[in-house]
Amino acid sequence: MKNEWPLWEIFIRGQHGMSHRHVGSLHAPDAEMAIKNARDVYTRRNEGVSIWVVEAKHISATAPGDKGPLFEPSESKIYRHPTFFDIPEEVGSM
Amino acid sequence: MYAQMIKTASAGVKSREEMTDQEREFQDKIDNDIKIEPRDWMPDDYRRTLIRQIGQHAHSEVVGQLPEGNWITRAPTLERKAILLAKVQDEAGHGLYLYSAAETLGESRDELVRLLHEGRMKYSSIFNYPTLNWADIGAVGWLVDGAAIVNQVALQRTSYGPYSRAMIRICKEESFHARQGYHAIMKMAFGTPEQTRQAQSAVDRLWFPAIMMFGPTDADSTNSDQSMAWKIKVKSNDELRQQFVDQTVPQIEYLGLDLPDPNIKWNEERGHYDFSDPDWSEFFNVIKGNGPCNVDRMKDRVAAWDDGEWVRDGLLAHAQKKAAAKVAAE
Amino acid sequence: MSVDKQQLLQFLLRQGDNTLVLGHRVSEWCGHSPILEEDIALANTALDLIGQTQMWLGYAAEVQGEGKTADDLAFLRDAWDFRNVLLVEMPNGDFGQTLLRQFLFDAFQSVLMGRLMKSSDEQVAAIAAKASKEIAYHVERSADTVVGLGDGTEESHDRMQAALEYLWPYAGEMFESDDTDAAMAAAGVAPDPAGLREEYDALIGKVLGEATLTIPDSRYNHKGGRNGAMHTEHLGHLLTSMQWLQRAYPGCEW
Numbered sequence: 001m002k003n004e005w006p007l008w009e010i011f012i013r014g015q016h017g018m019s020h021r022h023v024g025s026l027h028a029p030d031a032e033m034a035i036k037n038a039r040d041v042y043t044r045r046n047e048g049v050s051i052w053v054v055e056a057k058h059i060s061a062t063a064p065g066d067k068g069p070l071f072e073p074s075e076s077k078i079y080r081h082p083t084f085f086d087i088p089e090e091v092g093s094m
Numbered sequence: 095m096y097a098q099m100i101k102t103a104s105a106g107v108k109s110r111e112e113m114t115d116q117e118r119e120f121q122d123k124i125d126n127d128i129k130i131e132p133r134d135w136m137p138d139d140y141r142r143t144l145i146r147q148i149g150q151h152a153h154s155e156v157v158g159q160l161p162e163g164n165w166i167t168r169a170p171t172l173e174r175k176a177i178l179l180a181k182v183q184d185e186a187g188h189g190l191y192l193y194s195a196a197e198t199l200g201e202s203r204d205e206l207v208r209l210l211h212e213g214r215m216k217y218s219s220i221f222n223y224p225t226l227n228w229a230d231i232g233a234v235g236w237l238v239d240g241a242a243i244v245n246q247v248a249l250q251r252t253s254y255g256p257y258s259r260a261m262i263r264i265c266k267e268e269s270f271h272a273r274q275g276y277h278a279i280m281k282m283a284f285g286t287p288e289q290t291r292q293a294q295s296a297v298d299r300l301w302f303p304a305i306m307m308f309g310p311t312d313a314d315s316t317n318s319d320q321s322m323a324w325k326i327k328v329k330s331n332d333e334l335r336q337q338f339v340d341q342t343v344p345q346i347e348y349l350g351l352d353l354p355d356p357n358i359k360w361n362e363e364r365g366h367y368d369f370s371d372p373d374w375s376e377f378f379n380v381i382k383g384n385g386p387c388n389v390d391r392m393k394d395r396v397a398a399w400d401d402g403e404w405v406r407d408g409l410l411a412h413a414q415k416k417a418a419a420k421v422a423a424e
Numbered sequence: 425m426s427v428d429k430q431q432l433l434q435f436l437l438r439q440g441d442n443t444l445v446l447g448h449r450v451s452e453w454c455g456h457s458p459i460l461e462e463d464i465a466l467a468n469t470a471l472d473l474i475g476q477t478q479m480w481l482g483y484a485a486e487v488q489g490e491g492k493t494a495d496d497l498a499f500l501r502d503a504w505d506f507r508n509v510l511l512v513e514m515p516n517g518d519f520g521q522t523l524l525r526q527f528l529f530d531a532f533q534s535v536l537m538g539r540l541m542k543s544s545d546e547q548v549a550a551i552a553a554k555a556s557k558e559i560a561y562h563v564e565r566s567a568d569t570v571v572g573l574g575d576g577t578e579e580s581h582d583r584m585q586a587a588l589e590y591l592w593p594y595a596g597e598m599f600e601s602d603d604t605d606a607a608m609a610a611a612g613v614a615p616d617p618a619g620l621r622e623e624y625d626a627l628i629g630k631v632l633g634e635a636t637l638t639i640p641d642s643r644y645n646h647k648g649g650r651n652g653a654m655h656t657e658h659l660g661h662l663l664t665s666m667q668w669l670q671r672a673y674p675g676c677e678w
């Protein structure tokens with residue numbers, strides 16, 4: 001419908017020191033109202049200390065079909081993980 | 095349930111041989127409990143069925159504000175008023191989360207609302223019953239939300255990611271609803287004789303409508319197979335109904351109220367309570383629009399939407415002016 | 425300087441009745457707002473107001489010293505014992521009228537709470553400290569909405585202007601002062617409301633200007649709510665709903 005308020009994606013920092021996390025979406029006429037609406041809709045139970053809003057149409061995303069080329073090549077690079085390396089116990093924690 | 099009698103947009107469950115490669119890959123993901131996400135390929139029928147189900151679920155939350163909202167201005171104490179208002183506000187929030195989930199499938203909230211208001215989409219039968227005394231408010235929280243929780247807990251495992259996540263958030267908030275309802279009706283059941291009478295009346299009137307919420311019996315539930323295969327529906331109507339009855343009967347007994355159905359009896363052999371079928375002709379009538387409150391509920395919703403049009407348009411027009419002025423200034 | 429208990433009680437009833445009656449009015453919107461986001465926001469405002477009521481009337485009952493509770497004061501007094509300003513009992517009207525009423529009240533509360541936080545009465549100061557955070561958000565939100573609707577479409581502008589003309593004669597009562605106010609001011613409990621007008625006018629002048637709304641010239645205002653001399657006809661109906669259960673089934677636990 002032509003007069004529908006734009007859709008906004010809402011990200012909330014739940015506690016100090018944590019990253020903002022996507023919690024859902026809502027409608028608002030502009031960014032300021034989106035922040036206020038997010039406060040009223042998504043922090044009713046004391047869930048947040050900071051809010052980000054992004055208009056949904058501005059989010060770019062990977063295509064599901066590219067999952068193979070994008071994410072599978074890293075599967076074989078197991079040496080990037082600390083557990084790949086056996087270090088003798090005598091050496092102590094590392 | 096909040097989504098009853100969802101017509102599956104499909105001719106029936108396809109065998110693996112009948113499926114295309116894409117369909118088989120899709121079904122494999124579901125069978126392996128891998129969530130389907132908005133941009134993933136999905137059969138059109140899956141998308142259409144989900145829009146219908148999530149939309150109906152969302153409509154139910156929003157129309158569901160009305161019967162309880164009917165008592166906000168008459169709540170007997172400041173605390174009860176705050177609790178009820180917070181509870182009904184949650185329902186608006188749940189409607190909002192669910193519309194958002196439907197929007198990820200490409201259907202706008204305004205469009206779903208339009209379909210509801212034109213009578214082309216439905217909401218749960220339960221909200222077409224009136225709330226007539228204060229004990230009804232306790233009974234709605236306890237029985238109606240209790241029945242909803244039984245269904246929604248199961249739906250947390252549904253195959254569509256955004257729907258499943260909405261259910262998880264809703265269930266987390268919803269556990270307060272049933273508890274506040276039971277707490278309120280306890281006060282009534284254990285109160286003065288007049289209060290007890292109201293509590294009994296509430297249970298008597300709302301019991302059958304509550305167990306109707308799970309939809310027709312499995313034998314009469316024609317749309318289930320495909321939805322179960324797609325994990326849009328996770329347990330059958332009768333399974334969920336039995337689960338609800340089993341958990342609720344002892345709660346009625348604790349209140350010291352008479353059971354609302356003389357046929358409720360523990361069946362040792364089945365390990366479940368037996369109970370009477372609700373009057374299914376009444377159910378189908380309510381679905382068709384002949385419940386005690388169908389007309390008034392829709393009138394209220396349509397009025398809220400239509401009367402609010404100038405507000406939505408006004409605020410949007412202002413936002414657009416502001417944005418244009420900002421661009422001009424740059 | 426010691427405070428006259430009766431005067432302090434009057435002052436507390438004024439605070440508590442304002443939030444009680446307005447909270448009730450705002451709660452009437454639940455399920456009927458123009459869009460879900462606004463429905464949820466209005467419910468939050470109403471919940472804050474109910475919470476503030478519990479604090480103000482709770483303290484009032486304590487000062488009264490008759491063993492009553494906030495609920496007794498809310499549900500068992502008749503209209504003439506209510507001490508709220510007439511503005512808050514005015515009907516909701518359309519969404520614009522509700523938000524304009526909210527803004528006119530929020531703006532007053534935001535000016536008043538700043539002073540009450542420094543009250544010589546510790547409990548008043550504590551209530552004001554808690555309420556002031558809620559009110560800071562309320563006034564921001566209601567001001568934004570008034571600006572948005574005033575400077576929105578032609579229809580929304582006209583409706584907001586009509587709402588302002590309807591409600592304006594009720595704004596002035598918030599600044600009336602009498603013996604109670606003088607006693608509160610002398611004891612350092614609360615400021616004389618008359619002295620808050622200038623700051624208030626500056627605040628609402630700025631917002632209503634941005635909203636392209638014209639403040640009516642007349643300074644005439646209705647009054648009678650703050651001392652109970654004369655309420656509007658609307659209050660009786662509001663109390664009829666609000667108090668019905670407590671009146672019909674006295675002495676019950678709920």
